[in-house]
Amino acid sequence: MTNTESASGESAIDEGAGSAGLTLAAVAVVQFMVSLDLSVVNVALPDIGSDLGFSEVGLTWVIHAYALAFGGLLLLGGKIADRYGHKRIMLIGLPLFGLGSLLGGFAQEPGQLVAARAAQGMGAAALAPAALALLASTFPGGKARVKAFGVWSAMNAAGGALGVLFGGLLTEYAGWEWVMFVNVPLVAVAMYLAGRGIATDPPATRRGRPDVLGAVLATAGMSLLVFGVVRTDRHPWSSSETLTTLTIAVVLLAAFIVVERTTSRDPLIRLGLFANRSVAGANVYTLLLGGAMASSFYFVSLYLQRVLGSGPAKTGVQFLPFAFGVVIGSVLAVKLGYKFAPRNLLIGGGLLTVVGFAWFGLISADGSFAVDVLGPSIVTSVGIGLCLAPAVSIATAGVAAHETGSASGLLNSTRQIGASLGLAALGTAAGDRTGDTLTPESLNDGYALGMTIAAVIVVAAVLLALTVLPRTGAAPALATEQDDRDLLYERD
Incomplete structure (x- = not known):
């Protein structure tokens, strides 16, 4: 934790404690806002489509534009935050996110809203790794770390769950535009807390020339991977369009790995991180859980509206038990x-x-x-709440200070990629089961299949935790001698 120097030790401790509390508050608001935007538009989609003239297929890009920009740029955002300062990048990402939200609310045609959602995703890609890195460095261990990550996980999951509630209420009583405008006051609060509570970044360190090629390859590869999967609603998995897109994505990601292994520049992410069982295992666990969790929001929301006939506001209210369950699970995770x-x-x-x-x-x-x-909302949400904070803690504990942004960017990227891939894959499976005749019965069959597959995915995550993750309470420190360049990076 970085404390502001003062004349007396006692005042320094008091000031450091206050700074830590404000840092936690700022990170919590940022994570709530970023998570909120992944689900807040879901219930508003029918109104958005009819108001702006979206086609049925084009409407999905209101969600995908955010997910693609967010997931595709997270690794780059983490590296930039490590290089130029976590607070500095957070204070750049917040206005960008707020501007995208404001422009989205004023959108008059489909292209404007999709572009605004992409701008939100770019801002979130800068915000999320910087915020998580600040949390990891401010609370390096002990009970304070457990509590801090419990707060983070509660805000993360509650943002996703409450996004459906807020989206339904705002859409029905204020208009869909407010699912975008709601972010503006949150941005203002986060900027105030960050400015007051987060210590000033040290001077930007120059650790060699930036790995621009690696950044381009990783961003393009991940974006194309998500793009190829989310388009399976139009082009089947076996189609030439999907196979070509996914092949190019795999080639780009393979080229990224080669570049990271051989570059003489400051790599986008040190591949030695994956040699650590905790980092690798926690990321794969998060990939699987993220896919299942995103699918649950999607299928349950549609089941309530299209099968049970609930309106937007009522659907939002019916998601409250899910939100409360996540909070309960997060509190239990702390204890x-x-x-x-x-x-x-x-x-x-x-x-x-x-x-x-x-x-x-x-x-x-x-x-x-x-x-x-x-019943299943409560059980599922409590389970998810129990998982989120431990996964983040495992994935970032033992990571060197100069790599916390990269590690947190990797974890956030893993979750977003998992959410996009899982939703696209499970959505395709549900659509195949539903067929061309859209009746409550056929829709129900598709949603039920999607949720059953989600259960199988989480079973795989549990088996991974049993066999890969270490039994110890904290992730072991990474051996920096595995990469001689790390010796040049360490901070006093």
Whole structure:
């Protein structure tokens, strides 16, 4: 943690504690806002489509433009934050995110809204890794770290769950434009807290020439990977369009790995990070959980509206138990984190999430909210809340200070890529089961299949935690001698 120097040790401690609290508050607001924007537009999509004249296929790009820019640029955002300062990059990303939100609310045609959503994603790609790196460096260990990451995970998941609530209420009573405008006051609050509570960055360090080629390859490869998968609603997996896009994406990502191994420049991400079981395992676990979690928001929202007939506002309210369950799970993760290793929480929370998704798989076309949604919402959300903070803590503990932005950018990128890939794949499977005849029964069959597959995905995540993640409470420190260049990077 970086504390402002003062004349007396006691005042320095008081000032440092206050700074840590404001840093946590700023990071919490940022994460809530970034997570909120992944789901807040979902319930508003029908109104957006009819108002701006979107086609049925074009409407999906209101979601995908944000996810593509966010997931594709996260690694670059993490490297830039490490290089030029976490606070500095956060204070650049916040206005960009706010401007995108403002312009999106004033959009008059589809292209304007899609561009605004892409600008939001670019801002989020700068914000998310910088915020998480600040959290990891401000709370390096002990009970304070467990509590801080518990707050972070609660805000992260609650933002996604409450986004559906806010989106429904704002769409029905204020207009869809307010699902964009709602971010502007959040940006103002985050900028105030960051300016007041986060210590000034040290002078930007020059660790060699930046790896521009690696940045281009990684961003293009990840963006094309997501782009290819999300278009499977138009082009089947076996089509030449999809296969060509995915092949190019794989070639670009393979080229990125070669460049990172051989470059004489400052690499975008040190590949030695993946030699650490905690970092690698936590990222794969997050990839799987992120895909299942994003699919749950999507399928449950559609089931409530298109099968049970709930309106936007009512659908939003019906997501409240899910939001509260995530908060409860996050609080439990903090309390249990004092006694159990993060690996054990990932296993227990994952198993609870599996039960919830399998329960969702039993939904029926003539069901009801109380019978088919309430129970599995609570079980699933508590399980997800138990998983989020331990995964983040494992993925960033033991990472050198100069790599926290890269590690957090990697984790955030993994979650967004997982969400996009999972939603696209499960959405395709659900669509195939539904078929061309859209009735409550056929739609229900598709959503039920999607939720059942989500349960299987989380089973795979639990098996990964059992076999890959270490049993110890903290991730082991990375051996910097694995990469001699790290010796030049270390800070006093």
